[in-house]
Amino acid sequence: MTNLLMLIPVALLLGLFGLLAFLWALKSGQFEDLDGSAHRILFDDDPPQPKADVNKDSDKT
Amino acid sequence: MASCRHCGQGLIPGKEIGGQYCCAGCQAAHDLVEGLGLDQYYQRRSLDPAQRPLVPEEDDAARVDFTQHAKPGQKGDQVLYLMVEGLHCAACVWLIENVLARQPGVTHARLNMTTRRLELRWIDGAADPNLLVHSVTQLGYRLVPYDPARIGDAVSAHEKELLKCMAVAGFAAGNVMLFSVSIWAGQADYMGWATRTFLHWLSALIALPAVVYSGRPFFKSAYEALSAKRTNMDVPISLGVLLATGMSLWETVRAGEHAYFDAAISLLFFLLIGRYLDSRARGRARSAASHLIALGARSVTVLLADGARKLLPPQQVATGSIVLVAPGERIGIDGKVSEGVSDLDASLISGETLPIQAKPGTPVFAGMLNLSAALRLEVTAAGEATLLAEIVRLMENAEQGRARYAAIADRVARWYAPVVHTAALGTFLFWTLILGTAWQPALMIAVSVLIITCPCALALAVPVVQVVASGRLMRQGILMKSATALERLAQVDHILFDKTGTLTLGRPELLPGDWTAADLALAASLAVSSRHPLARALARRCPEAAPMREVTELAGLGLEGDGVRLGRRAWCQVSDELDGGEGPELWLARTGRQPVRFAFEDSPRLDSKETVNALTKMKYSLELLSGDRAFAVESLANRLGVAKWRALCLPADKVARLEELKQAGHKPLMVGDGLNDAPALSAAFVSMSPSTAVDVSQTAADVIFQGDRLMSVAETLRVAKKSNMLVKQNFGLALAYNLVTVPLAMAGHVTPLIAAIAMSSSSVVVIVNALRLGRR
Numbered sequence: 001m002t003n004l005l006m007l008i009p010v011a012l013l014l015g016l017f018g019l020l021a022f023l024w025a026l027k028s029g030q031f032e033d034l035d036g037s038a039h040r041i042l043f044d045d046d047p048p049q050p051k052a053d054v055n056k057d058s059d060k061t
Numbered sequence: 062m063a064s065c066r067h068c069g070q071g072l073i074p075g076k077e078i079g080g081q082y083c084c085a086g087c088q089a090a091h092d093l094v095e096g097l098g099l100d101q102y103y104q105r106r107s108l109d110p111a112q113r114p115l116v117p118e119e120d121d122a123a124r125v126d127f128t129q130h131a132k133p134g135q136k137g138d139q140v141l142y143l144m145v146e147g148l149h150c151a152a153c154v155w156l157i158e159n160v161l162a163r164q165p166g167v168t169h170a171r172l173n174m175t176t177r178r179l180e181l182r183w184i185d186g187a188a189d190p191n192l193l194v195h196s197v198t199q200l201g202y203r204l205v206p207y208d209p210a211r212i213g214d215a216v217s218a219h220e221k222e223l224l225k226c227m228a229v230a231g232f233a234a235g236n237v238m239l240f241s242v243s244i245w246a247g248q249a250d251y252m253g254w255a256t257r258t259f260l261h262w263l264s265a266l267i268a269l270p271a272v273v274y275s276g277r278p279f280f281k282s283a284y285e286a287l288s289a290k291r292t293n294m295d296v297p298i299s300l301g302v303l304l305a306t307g308m309s310l311w312e313t314v315r316a317g318e319h320a321y322f323d324a325a326i327s328l329l330f331f332l333l334i335g336r337y338l339d340s341r342a343r344g345r346a347r348s349a350a351s352h353l354i355a356l357g358a359r360s361v362t363v364l365l366a367d368g369a370r371k372l373l374p375p376q377q378v379a380t381g382s383i384v385l386v387a388p389g390e391r392i393g394i395d396g397k398v399s400e401g402v403s404d405l406d407a408s409l410i411s412g413e414t415l416p417i418q419a420k421p422g423t424p425v426f427a428g429m430l431n432l433s434a435a436l437r438l439e440v441t442a443a444g445e446a447t448l449l450a451e452i453v454r455l456m457e458n459a460e461q462g463r464a465r466y467a468a469i470a471d472r473v474a475r476w477y478a479p480v481v482h483t484a485a486l487g488t489f490l491f492w493t494l495i496l497g498t499a500w501q502p503a504l505m506i507a508v509s510v511l512i513i514t515c516p517c518a519l520a521l522a523v524p525v526v527q528v529v530a531s532g533r534l535m536r537q538g539i540l541m542k543s544a545t546a547l548e549r550l551a552q553v554d555h556i557l558f559d560k561t562g563t564l565t566l567g568r569p570e571l572l573p574g575d576w577t578a579a580d581l582a583l584a585a586s587l588a589v590s591s592r593h594p595l596a597r598a599l600a601r602r603c604p605e606a607a608p609m610r611e612v613t614e615l616a617g618l619g620l621e622g623d624g625v626r627l628g629r630r631a632w633c634q635v636s637d638e639l640d641g642g643e644g645p646e647l648w649l650a651r652t653g654r655q656p657v658r659f660a661f662e663d664s665p666r667l668d669s670k671e672t673v674n675a676l677t678k679m680k681y682s683l684e685l686l687s688g689d690r691a692f693a694v695e696s697l698a699n700r701l702g703v704a705k706w707r708a709l710c711l712p713a714d715k716v717a718r719l720e721e722l723k724q725a726g727h728k729p730l731m732v733g734d735g736l737n738d739a740p741a742l743s744a745a746f747v748s749m750s751p752s753t754a755v756d757v758s759q760t761a762a763d764v765i766f767q768g769d770r771l772m773s774v775a776e777t778l779r780v781a782k783k784s785n786m787l788v789k790q791n792f793g794l795a796l797a798y799n800l801v802t803v804p805l806a807m808a809g810h811v812t813p814l815i816a817a818i819a820m821s822s823s824s825v826v827v828i829v830n831a832l833r834l835g836r837r
Contacts, residue, residue, distance in 0.1 A: 008263065012236060019232040026224060032217075036174030039151030043105070 066103070067091040068114045068201060071604075086117035090200045097163050099156060106152035115147060115201030127190040130206035134182055138168055141190055143179040145172060146203040157197055164193055179204070223337045226275035230330040233271030234323070237264045238817075241323040245814045254316055261313040261320045268322040272306050275329050278336065294474040294520055297481050301515030302329060304508045319505075321512055324816045328517050331824045339524035339544075361393040362386075364437070378443040386436045391428065395447040398423045400437035402615070404593055406430040415569070415645045416594060428736050433593055433614065469548055469788060470523045477516060485510045488807045506809045513806040513816055514799055518823040522791035525831040530784040533835055538752075538767035539777055546763035549747040550778055551785035552728045556676060557719070557745070559733035560687035560694055562753060564669050564701065566769065567734075569594055569645055569661040571602045576649075580657045582606050584649045587620045587627045595647050595661055596620070596627070619647075626650045644693070663693070665701060672771040673701045679778065686710050686718060688737050715741035732774055734758055749774060780834070787834055791827045798823040 025031065063072045063080065067087035072080070082088040094100055108114075127141060134140040148154065154172045157179070161170035166187030172179045181193065194204050240260045247257065276299065283295040302325050309320035363371050364383040378384065378394055386392055388403070404416035407429050416432055419425065425438060427447045442448075489507035492498045531541045541547065561567050576584075585603035588596035590612040600606070612622035619628010626633045626649070633650035649657045666672075676683060685706035687694045698706040707718070715731075719741055722729045731738070731745035734754035742748035742761040750762035759765055766773035802819045805811050 011239065012267075015232055015236050019228055022228045023225060026221060026228070031221075031224070033173040033175045036151070036154060036172070039154070039174065043151065043155040 067094075068116045069108045070114045070116070084116065086199075086201070087115075090115070090117050093196070093199060094156065094160070097160060099159050102152050102156045105155070107150050109149040115149070117199050117201045127194050127206060131190050133185070137185060138182045139185050139190070141181045141194075142207055143181065143194070143204045144207050145177050145179050145197075146205070147201060148174070148177055153202070156200070157202065160196055160200065161193060164188060164196060167193065178207070220337070220340050223278060223333060223340060226278060227330065227333040227337055229271050230275035230326060230333055233267050233275075234327040234330040237268050237323045237326050240264045241813065241817065257318070258313065258316045261309075261322075264320065264322040265310055265313050268306065268326045269310070271326055272302060272329065275326075275333060276302055279329075279332070292474065292478040294470065294477070294516060297478045297511075297514070297516055298328075298332060298520065300482075301325075301511050305512045305515075308505065308508045319813050321509075321813050321816060324512055324813060324820060327817070328515055328820060331517050331821070332520050335521040335524040338528040341528070378440055380440050380443065382440050384438045384440055386431045386438060388431055388434055391430050392425055392438070393427055394438070394440050395426050395442040396424075396438040396440045398425060398436055399439040401435055402618075403434040403436050404432040406432055406594070433591070469792075470520075473519065473792065474516075477519065481511065481514045481516075484514070484803065484807070491807075492809075502809075506806070509809075509811045509816070510803060510806040513802045513811055513819065515820075516795070517820050518795035518798060518827045519792065521824055521827050522795055522831075523788055525828050526784045526787045526791065526834065529831050529834045530780050534777060534780055537773065537776060539773050540765045540767075541763070542765060543763040546747055547781045547784050548788075549728070549763070550730065550781035553730040553747060553778065553781075554681065555684070555722055555727045555729040556681050556774075557684045557686050557715075557729055557731050557733075557741075558703070559731075559735060559738045559741075560685060560689055560697060561663060562734040563732055563738075563751065564685070564697065564771065565663040565665050567663065567753070569598045570664040571598050572644075572660045572662055574658060574660050576657045576659060580649060581659075583625060583651075584627050584647070584657075584659065587612055587622050587625060590614065590622075591620055595645060595659075598661055599647065599659065624652060662696075665697065666769055666771045668770055668772045670701050672775050673703060675772070675775045676778075677702070679775070681778075686715050686733075686741070688735075710737075712737045712740045716744045719744045730778075749777065784834055787831055791830055794826055794830065795823060798826075 030037070064070060065072055065083040065087050066081045067090045068083060070083050072083055078085065078088050082091065094102055131139045131141045145157065151174060154174050157172050158170050161167050161181060164183075166183045167181070168184060169180065169182035181190075183190075183193065197204055240263055244252065244257055244260055246252075279295045279299050279302070282293065283299040286293040286296060305321040305325040305328075309322050309325070312318070312320050361373055361378055362385045363373050363378055364385055365371055370385065383399065384394060384396065392405075398419050398421050400421060402418075402420045405419045405423075405425060406416050407426075417423075419431075419436060424441075425436075485507045488510050489503050492503035492506055493500055527544070527547060530547055534541060558564050581599070581603050582605075585599050585606035586609045588599040589606065589608045591597070591614055609622045609625075612620055614620050615628075615632070619626060619632040621627075627647060630646070630648055633648040633656050635648050635650065635656045645661045647659045647661070649659065673683060683703050683705070685694060685698050685703050687706070687708055688710050689708060691708035694706050694708040698704075707714075710718070715738065719729055719731065723746065728746040731741050731748045732750070733739075733742055733748070734751050735758065738750075738754075739758045739761045742750065742758055747764075748762045749764040749766060750758045752759070752765050752767040754762070754765075764777060766777070798819065802811070802815075805815070
């Protein structure tokens with residue numbers, strides 16, 4: 001019985017954690033562009049920054 | 062053949078720049094990309110042949126003043142929302158974001174690849190929005206400002222809300238089920254009432270807030286239906302969920318044995334899945350359509366009295382003013398030519414393939430495409446008074462006449478709710494009055510009837526099939542715009558086709574004739590310098606022809622170079638004795654030689670014949686309705702094996718023919734692309750358009766298909782028939798499930814365990830059955 005009293009809150013908390021993570025992801029717009037995100041990972045070696053260093057980029061190629 | 066380093070199009074020999082670029086715009090774009098150190102783009106991209114090639118348009122940025130569309134953001138910056146057209150792949154997204162991010166002052170540039178919307182932020186005063194936009198249009202993309210509050214935000218907010226409800230319901234369903242399984246396991250064994258009640262209370266603690274939160278979409282819709290004195294599927298759903306929760310709470314309070322928290326919440330979870338999928342499938346097609354429509358609104362270049370140019374939306378152009386139309390531009394107003402000679406492509410208005418010749422005095426209509434030379438037009442009508450607007454009005458009238466089609470799910474819901482509620486009431490009365498049971502247990506049994514009949518499988522039956530079907534069609538480039546299109550397509554018995562651009566490709570091809578290979582090579586060497594569709598067809602046939610130097614083009618007449626003339630009969634001074642026959646033609650004239658005639662025709666799509674055969678085999682009756690001349694229509698109809706055809710149809714004639722068919726009890730499908738088809742598309746029982754169609758037609762059509770294949774029509778009909786069958790099977794399964802479980806519930810044998818098993822298994826069966834459609 002004591003095990004039960006321990007495990008139920010643990011299970012609930014874990015579940016709640018997952019739910020909150022999902023709601024947070026939804027709120028921060030991570031589900032807005034599912035196609036783009038899948039491809040973006042392939043290009044993100046130089047993230048869009050204002051006035052990124054142009055030379056660094058051309059050195060790589 | 063070499064291709065342009067920027068846009069990837071084949072280079073036209075003699076017109077290329079340095080053997081690398083097709084035009085100066087592409088060269089500038091390539092230089093810009095390279096100058097910013099982003100030339101990896103060219104290795105990473107994969108060009109989509111279905112998309113418009115990335116050829117920059119000259120002075121396109123001057124068309125709209127983007128400064129007016131910028132809005133102040135929260136942190137002292139400026140925000141501009143733009144819709145991007147011309148995206149080929151993810152590398153384009155990367156390129157646009159990086160080009161913008163490297164402009165001074167820009168703080169944020171993010172392009173959503175799914176919705177093709179770009180959010181651009183910059184420090185107020187540090188950048189000029191027109192220049193920022195120009196840096197992207199220079200690459201060949203087109204940008205249109207939009208107002209996020211007006212387009213699609215309501216839909217996506219609703220979808221987000223459903224997703225949140227679904228997440229909460231999923232969490233609650235999982236955890237409540239955890240406790241329920243313990244209780245069921247304990248029932249067989251040694252669980253005491255204290256532990257059971259404790260677990261019931263825990264379930265209640267989770268389920269109650271979850272039901273209140275995630276049930277809102279259903280409660281709201283049910284309340285709205287009831288206050289309008291109607292019932293819909295949400296009424297029995299809401300009632301079932303609320304009663305199950307209420308009764309379980311009552312049982313829990315008095316430490317009873319049976320609580321249905323798990324049933325109530327997992328029911329909501331399943332239903333929300335169906336609802337979300339449904340809204341997503343519809344929202345996608347809609348956002349694609351809204352995107353197309355937004356791009357249609359282009360401005361008109363008006364020449365002011367002092368010689369300055371001004372861009373105005375078409376409806377603001379005054380009658381009598383002078384409008385400039387560049388070659389390759391679509392005309393936005395009705396008017397007549399005041400200066401200039403050119404060829405006009407009127408296929409969208411009349412359905413005619415061949416360009417018409419325009420010279421001073423020729424009347425022109427909004428929607429025509431200017432082909433060969435710049436024109437000045439005097440405006441005779443603009444905005445609401447144009448022929449275009451007239452056609453749109455005709456279309457709206459037809460739309461109103463189209464009876465509102467009730468989806469099969471609504472029709473089922475109409476009788477389902479009363480039957481279920483009567484059954485529950487009957488059960489209650491039977492137990493109390495005839496068997497003499499106390500009212501509490503009798504009420505318990507009646508409520509269990511309501512819970513078990515809660516239309517879980519029934520509510521999933523249609524949306525799951527629709528999502529699978531539209532997903533399968535979407536992979537083949539077929540977009541469903543209307544939610545009931547699949548159902549209506551399944552009932553079609555009569556198919557009407559437009560000719561130009563639908564059965565045919567809408568572009569002329571050279572026919573074999575009395576010409577030799579040398580004639581063709583000579584003609585092609587002249588033709589490569591022209592944009593006229595017939596000249597393009599010649600050049601396509603003979604790509605190896607070396608372009609002739611110093612070719613002059615006289616718009617509306619023909620080409621001349623090195624003493625050789627190619628063009629109209631009159632231009633080549635062909636004597637009337639030489640008869641060529643019907644159809645579009647070009648003549649090639651040389652001194653001292655007999656003139657040679659090249660004949661053309663608008664060739665049918667490659668799989669037109671195949672499609673017609675397939676459709677005839679599927680027992681549809683086919684018909685051809687065209688605005689073109691009888692000769693052209695008849696020859697195509699004979700070639701494809703379409704028995705019935707009508708030529709010289711005006712937009713109103715097409716609508717009349719559809720009405721006639723509908724009066725006779727037929728369900729006609731209209732397939733068309735032109736502006737002249739738009740009213741017919743709205744008048745038909747259901748309609749399809751290729752994605753090359755004009756915006757208005759795409760708006761009117763229920764289904765849009767991409768690419769050159771006409772087989773999409775047959776495929777869509779096949780999928781529609783199959784999904785209709787699956788929907789019916791699903792309804793059958795759901796009803797069979799009810800027939801088995803309802804008597805059990807009425808007899809009072811349904812425990813929460815049975816309810817949970819019955820409910821989830823019926824939902825799973827329905828979903829699995831729908832998934833069969835995904836496979837070929």
